[in-house]
Amino acid sequence: MKRSSQPLKQVPLEQLPLNEAPLNEVPLIEVQGLRRVYGQLVAVRDVSFSVGRGEVVGFLGPNGAGKSTTLRTIVGYLGPSAGKVRVNGFDVVEEPLLARQAIGYMPETAALYPEMRVSEYLSFRARLKRIGKRELRGHVDQALQKAGITTVVRSLIGTLSRGFRQRVALADALLGNPPLLILDEPTAGLDPNQIHSVRQVIRELGATHTVLLSTHILSEVESTCSRAIVIDKGVLVAQGPIAELRRRRGSQRALLTLHDTRQQALGLMVAAARVLGVTPVASTPSMVPVALGRGALGLVPDSVEPPPGGGGRSVPVGAADGHAAVVSFLVSFEPAADGHECLEDLVALLVRSGVRVREAKLQYSSLEEVFRVLTGADAEAT
Amino acid sequence: MKRPSHLPGLLAVYRREMLSLWVTPLAWLLLFVFLLLQGVSFYIVIDHFTHFTSRSIDQGPVQSYFSSLFIPFSLLMICPALTMGLFAEERQRGTLETLLTAPVSAAAVVHAKYLAALSTYALLWLPTLLYVIIVRNLADVDWPVVAASYGGLLAVGAAYLAIGLLMSALTRSQLAAVMLTTLVLFGLFILGIGERVFDPGLLRDVCGHVSVLSQLDDFSRGVVDVRRLVFDSSLASLCLFLTRRVVDSWRWG
Numbered sequence: 001m002k003r004s005s006q007p008l009k010q011v012p013l014e015q016l017p018l019n020e021a022p023l024n025e026v027p028l029i030e031v032q033g034l035r036r037v038y039g040q041l042v043a044v045r046d047v048s049f050s051v052g053r054g055e056v057v058g059f060l061g062p063n064g065a066g067k068s069t070t071l072r073t074i075v076g077y078l079g080p081s082a083g084k085v086r087v088n089g090f091d092v093v094e095e096p097l098l099a100r101q102a103i104g105y106m107p108e109t110a111a112l113y114p115e116m117r118v119s120e121y122l123s124f125r126a127r128l129k130r131i132g133k134r135e136l137r138g139h140v141d142q143a144l145q146k147a148g149i150t151t152v153v154r155s156l157i158g159t160l161s162r163g164f165r166q167r168v169a170l171a172d173a174l175l176g177n178p179p180l181l182i183l184d185e186p187t188a189g190l191d192p193n194q195i196h197s198v199r200q201v202i203r204e205l206g207a208t209h210t211v212l213l214s215t216h217i218l219s220e221v222e223s224t225c226s227r228a229i230v231i232d233k234g235v236l237v238a239q240g241p242i243a244e245l246r247r248r249r250g251s252q253r254a255l256l257t258l259h260d261t262r263q264q265a266l267g268l269m270v271a272a273a274r275v276l277g278v279t280p281v282a283s284t285p286s287m288v289p290v291a292l293g294r295g296a297l298g299l300v301p302d303s304v305e306p307p308p309g310g311g312g313r314s315v316p317v318g319a320a321d322g323h324a325a326v327v328s329f330l331v332s333f334e335p336a337a338d339g340h341e342c343l344e345d346l347v348a349l350l351v352r353s354g355v356r357v358r359e360a361k362l363q364y365s366s367l368e369e370v371f372r373v374l375t376g377a378d379a380e381a382t
Numbered sequence: 383m384k385r386p387s388h389l390p391g392l393l394a395v396y397r398r399e400m401l402s403l404w405v406t407p408l409a410w411l412l413l414f415v416f417l418l419l420q421g422v423s424f425y426i427v428i429d430h431f432t433h434f435t436s437r438s439i440d441q442g443p444v445q446s447y448f449s450s451l452f453i454p455f456s457l458l459m460i461c462p463a464l465t466m467g468l469f470a471e472e473r474q475r476g477t478l479e480t481l482l483t484a485p486v487s488a489a490a491v492v493h494a495k496y497l498a499a500l501s502t503y504a505l506l507w508l509p510t511l512l513y514v515i516i517v518r519n520l521a522d523v524d525w526p527v528v529a530a531s532y533g534g535l536l537a538v539g540a541a542y543l544a545i546g547l548l549m550s551a552l553t554r555s556q557l558a559a560v561m562l563t564t565l566v567l568f569g570l571f572i573l574g575i576g577e578r579v580f581d582p583g584l585l586r587d588v589c590g591h592v593s594v595l596s597q598l599d600d601f602s603r604g605v606v607d608v609r610r611l612v613f614d615s616s617l618a619s620l621c622l623f624l625t626r627r628v629v630d631s632w633r634w635g
Contacts, residue, residue: 038635075483079633100485107483111476113398115406127394128484172480 026089027052028102028180028210029074033083036069036234043069044234046083053179056206058221059214060371061231067214068108070231071184074212075105087180101129104173104209108184110166114158118149118168121157122175129176139175147171147201163194170201181205183213187220199224218371230371254331254343257359258350391486392494399468399498408467409502412460416506419459423452424513443517444524448531448602454571454594457542462563464502465546466556468495469629473554478632488629492547496622499543507535527604534601537614538594542567544621551628570594 027050036044044066051057061067072078073085076092076099085092088102113121122140131139144150147167152160157168166186173181186202187195202224205211215221221228222242229239238245331346340362347360403409427446472478481491514528542563549562574593580586590596597610 072479072483077479077483077633097485097487100483103483105480105483107476107479109476109479111480113402113475113477115402116398120401124394124398125480125484127397128391128481128486130390130485169480 026086028088029212030086031070031074031083032085034070034073034080034085035082036066036073036078037081042234044073044231047231047234047236048083049229049236049239051180051210051212053210055227056202056211056225057213058225058228059212059231060216060218060221060228061214062216065216065231066234067216067231068184071105071182071212071214072107075103075182076100077107102178102180104175104178104181106166106169106173106181106183106186108188108214110169112157112165112168114156116157117153118144118155118157118160119153121168122171125172126175131176139177142177143171143174146174146205148197163190166190166194166198170198174205179210181209181211181213183211185215186213187215187217195220254346255359255361255363256331256346256350256357259356259358388487388490391484392490392497395481395486395491395494396498399495400501403464403498403502408463412463413506413509416456416460417509419452419456420510420513423447423450424510426450428517442521442524444514444528444531445602447513448535449595449599451595453535453598457538457594458564458567458571460503460506461539461542461546461567462549462560464499465543465550465563466559467550468499468547469551469625470553470556470559474556482629482632489626492551492622492625492629496544496547496625499547500540503539503543504536507532524604527602530604530606531598531602533606534598534610537611538597541614541617541621544618544625548621548625548628551625 029049029051031050032048034044034047035042047066047070059067059071069078073080074087074092076096079093087099090099090102092099116124119140122143123136126136126139141150144153147170149164149167149171152164152168155164157165160168166189170183170186173183183202187198190198199220202211202213206224206226211225213220213224225242227239227241228245230237230245343360343362347357350357424447427443427450430446431443469478472481482488514523517523545566546559546563549566550556550559553559553562570592571594573589574595576589577586577593577596580589591609591613597607597614600607600610
């Protein structure tokens with residue numbers, strides 16, 4: 001507040017484009033080395049990321065990871081203990097009002113004034129956001145429409161259901177068409193139908209706004225976001241496009257279907273794994289065959305076994321009696337490995353050994369697993 | 383880059399506060415109880431004057447009304463109730479987060495809330511003008527003195543409401559806010575009583591300056607002592623300043 005921005009007149013001409021044009025290229029949110037402390041507790045430590053214009057970013061983390069703290073720092077409700085946060089190029093501490101003007105924020109609580117009518121509340125919020133008297137009606141109507149609550153305009157907020165209140169809060173965030181929407185757990189406490197429609201709305205908004213939404217539900221990110229930022233215990237553990245995050249999981253698995261009469265199909269697989277494991281050619285060598293054969297194609301239907309659990313090996317049943325059989329293997333590669341390369345090497349090896357490979361397909365791990373790995377839940381479990 | 387002005391935000395918050403105060407029963411309930419008290423007070427004054435017309439020459443009914451003990455008592459009751467919700471309720475409900483993340487400064491929010499409480503306070507006093515009009519039908523009314531009396535009430539109210547606002551910002555619970563405010567206001571009142579208890583000296587002077595009773599007495603006689611206005615406005619400014627700091631501190635807490 002203290003430092004006043006220079007009046008336009010005093011800015012040298014050649015600097016003008018610098019001030020105006022790059023504003024569109026400056027990331028909407030820039031968080032650098034953010035740290036937030038509550039007394040003794042460090043809620044967020046050294047978190048840095050940025051969100052560019054037009055992105056729909058999911059901010060992921062288990063409860064208590066520091067999601068809300070980070071979002072609240074971005075919207076200016078909390079001050080950073082250290083680090084810088086810029087929104088639309090404005091520092092949230094030094095230029096709080098200008099920064100906030102670019103943001104439509106929906107807090108986790110979606111707390112509203114129960115004694116007000118929806119229309120009164122939204123008019124109030126519109127005035128707070130400096131929407132002029134003349135445009136006010138139009139802006140409110142538009143927000144009501146986008147949030148799908150035109151039917152409850154006259155209702156007292158206190159009488160609305162949780163789902164509707166959430167939508168009123170969303171309408172509030174949309175008022176004035178801010179370039180950036182920050183939604184803290186937008187689907188928390190809603191029933192499945194409401195969750196579905198809120199996600200629908202978010203997807204639609206993603207076309208016209210930059211959205212940063214926090215959640216601990218991975219499918220939400222998968223269904224609405226193009227990029228995810230994962231935070232755990234106050235530390236940023238991963239960020240990137242959803243597909244990239246999946247790849248990061250490393251435990252890609254591949255389903256191989258071999259068409260082979262020979263009993264040694266499994267043996268070959270194991271051998272292949274071993275060969276790959278030592279071959280320096282494959283940069284990401286070792287591979288563990290986890291499972292198991294499954295008799296198939298109705299040739300030996302009686303001998304089909306249920307797949308054994310725990311990744312143990314079993315002899316492919318179909319192959320045992322010398323009939324031509326289709327055998328499926330589920331292979332999983334080492335965490336650090338590149339699934340594609342491993343699979344290519346494996347298939348090449350098998351083919352060279354004369355095994356007929358019918359199908360080889362990489363299986364992407366679900367984001368749930370990515371999340372568990374990234375946040376170290378696996379380590380705790382074992 | 384135009385720096386946003388504080389006024390639109392202030393006006394928006396002010397309007398909302400007024401709406402919330404008057405669409406809920408609180409303001410009406412306060413108005414009812416307040417006017418009941420004032421009515422009783424006025425009745426006693428008029429009754430007194432109809433029975434003992436000649437007793438005091440320098441004190442008319444209007445003046446008696448404005449310097450009666452009923453007034454500090456009603457202030458002690460309505461000021462904490464008017465201010466208790468201003469911040470405590472927003473924090474309790476969680477609406478503070480939406481409010482403070484809007485493009486509005488903490489100062490604008492604090493001042494808007496304060497002004498809403500102050501104008502509601504003024505609105506509570508408005509109907510008592512009728513008493514003056516009634517008296518005017520029976521006797522002469524010195525309007526400048528009436529204006530001074532209302533001015534004094536407004537000044538005291540401004541200070542008390544600012545204290546209440548600060549207390550409301552200091553706690554999450556409205557009940558605690560009421561009790562804290564009442565405690566402080568009652569403390570001030572008792573300190574004022576000191577003027578009539580202590581021997582002449584510094585202590586008595588201090589008590590005299592703080593005394594709400596003496597202030598109302600002065601103003602009801604048309605004596606507008608600037609020192610008292612300075613005291614009230616300093617108290618109000620100090621509390622408003624502290625409230626702004628408290629609101630700012632939440633960001634860093």
